[in-house]
Amino acid sequence: MERIEEAIEKKVEVMTPARERKLGVYHVSDIVKCPRYVYLDFFSTKKNDLPDSIRRIFAIGHLIHEFIQEALIENGVKKSDIEYKLLKDFVKDDIAIRIVGSIDVHLGDTIVEIKSSSRTGLEKVRDKHLEQANLYLGLQDRGAKKAIIYRVCKDNLKSSTTEHLFDQELFDKQVDWAFKLHQWLTNKKFPPYIPKKASCFMCGKRRECIEWQKQKKEHQ
C-alpha cells in the first residue's frame, strides 16, 4: 500500500503546481487572497508546507472541477467556453498593472464559477467567491451579465448556487486594492494582516508568515 500512497502523493504534487510570478501581473485570486500570502508566494523560495491531508482536499477540489467541466463538454458546451482566459491592463499615476484570470465556464449571458465545498459550505456563499465573481464580470468582454457561484459538495456532489450581478463600485475598489498590492510588492514591504482576507488554518505559508512577522518586528 506504500506504493499507492507514494503515487497519490506525487499526483497531488503535480495537481497543485507553483504559479509563475511576475511583478505587475496579478491573478484574480491574488486580489481576493491574503496579501501576505501573495507576498510570500512572490519572494519566498520555500515550498508550501500544508499538511498532506489538506493538500489532498485541494486535489479533490481540482478533480470535481475537471469532472464538471468534462460533463459540460460532453453535453454540448464548447471547449472554448471552458477556462476562458481573461487579461486587462490598468494604469494609475503612470503605474501599469495587469490582472489575469480564467473563467471556469461561460454560458450565454452567464459566467459560472465552480467551487467544491463541504456540506455546510453549500448553505452560504463565501465573500471571497463573490468578490472573485465580481472581478471576472468586470474583466470579461463577452457580454456576460451575471455570475453564478456553483458550489458542489465533496461528499455527495449535491450543489447549490448563488447569483451575483456586477457591482462597479466594488470592482473599482478591487482594482485599487490590486495597485496597493503592487506597491507592497515593488517596495518589498511585508503587507499588514487583514483578518477578512486571511485563511490561516488552510494556509501553506503559515510557518513562514510567522517568521517574517518576527523579522519585521526585530527590524522596527
Ligand code: SF4
Ligand atoms: S498565515 Fe494567515 S496571515 Fe499569514 S500568509 Fe497565511 S493567511 Fe496570510
